Amino acid sequence: MARLKTHDEALRLRLINRAAATVFDRGAGALSLRRLAADVKTSTTAVYSLFGNKAGLIDSLYQEAVRLFLARLTAVRPSDDPAADVVRLGIAYRDYAVANPHLYGIVFADRLDYEPTPERLNEAGSTIQPLVDAVARGQAAGQFKDGSAEVIALSCWGAAHGLVSLELSGNAPTGLDIGAVYEETLHAVVSGWRARAGDGGHSAPPPRP
Amino acid sequence: MARLKTHDEALRLRLINRAAATVFDRGAGALSLRRLAADVKTSTTAVYSLFGNKAGLIDSLYQEAVRLFLARLTAVRPSDDPAADVVRLGIAYRDYAVANPHLYGIVFADRLDYEPTPERLNEAGSTIQPLVDAVARGQAAGQFKDGSAEVIALSCWGAAHGLVSLELSGNAPTGLDIGAVYEETLHAVVSGWRARAGDGGHSAPPPRP
DNA sequence: AGCCGACAGTAACAGTGTTATCAATGCTCT
């Protein structure tokens, strides 16, 4: 055919790794295709033939971030106390976010121009599964109210996500031990969804007039 | 002195309003100084003499967004049921965010290149005050555990922020009635922080073995 | 050997934020 391909899988990996490193310690805003190409000793053409455009590159980073995130969450092995597992999943959630703030940001925050594809959103959505499973096991063990495990899981997910997000963006009040507040919140939410005597459903109490 | 000033307060307002409108319906990423200046029939110089640079302009938008947000929250008048007030504050929180997603994003999410000044962060931090007050009243009425009202408030704040943030970024699972889950979560968190018989402190329960 | 087409680097294009230049302006001083 023609000359040897150099825009191959190896180059693709080098580009992704370099991009991830840049995003990791300077944020997604500091990612420039020209600099990236120069750093990896190739041309901008490589990015376009391998990823289509910048959004495609970020898409791959997004995918990678989700993969790492999911790995961290599935490392939390189910125990015989599902309610405690929920708390431990929450702690793993924060561990990941604090360790990789910018990668976390690509998936759950910083969103600049980039809009993830529905496919990526689906992948990201799947990271809630370990939590849903833990809640379902908790329900089976009588630790949580009956009803949709997804609802209870999303509730815990939201609490975790919210505090982590406030912490990373600097919007959390200073002078508080955020780690401690975080754990207390997880316990409070879990406690709020605990099955209580004479309470079976999961519907909210009627609004006050 | 010299020629008549046209880069005055009136122009400043027109620029802010136009910028807010652009951000409101096309996001902060679509804000260009050149377009903004052209739209308002002036030159880019105006932005620099009035705001310093683009960050200064966004800083003003940030301030405006916080002002609107605080107005929405203080519109929730304290009732004789502080725990219900906490829930109502949470609902007002979401109402604002859903009504003004991009302005909300400037303060609590989208963060592109822009880093808010400590002063702005302080102002944003003050928006939690109505919630802290409600929690404190609830503690006085025996509805919440004793301990730091800030901690309990931040806990509720985080839950609200998390779910709203997931919703706006499209990371919430589809097929669920988010509004309903949101309210249920608020009730669950409030319930989790409720004072219970024989429980005075606010420390987390000991981890199960 | 010669050729043709896939390939990849260079350079051009349209846009951005920012800054330097410079003409227009109206007060102040002679």
Added chain:
DNA sequence: AGAGCATTGATAACACTGTTACTGTCGGCT
């Protein structure tokens, strides 16, 4: 009144971005 001049603001230049067109290079096939 008229000249001078500091202040003001629009224009144009600069350095950067993502993206695309171009063009020279290369290697297998005829």
